[in-house]
Amino acid sequence: MAEKFERHRQPWTAAEIQKLHTLAKKGMALKAIAKALTRSEESVKERARSDGLTIANLR
Numbered sequence: 001m002a003e004k005f006e007r008h009r010q011p012w013t014a015a016e017i018q019k020l021h022t023l024a025k026k027g028m029a030l031k032a033i034a035k036a037l038t039r040s041e042e043s044v045k046e047r048a049r050s051d052g053l054t055i056a057n058l059r
Helices: 014-025 030-037 041-050
Strands: none
Touching: 014 030, 014 041, 030 041
16 A cells, blocks of 8 residues: 555655755665655655656666
């Protein structure tokens, strides 16, 4: 069963975006970044793509 995220469709804050960029540059995996940001993997993947980031283990 899929994990439920209470932050469903919530806008990204500047702090979350900064943390995403930092974690992606450190080479963290998608799953770990999603957990650290309490966001779904799909949400993180979409945001990374829109910001032009490369994430390790991006499927």
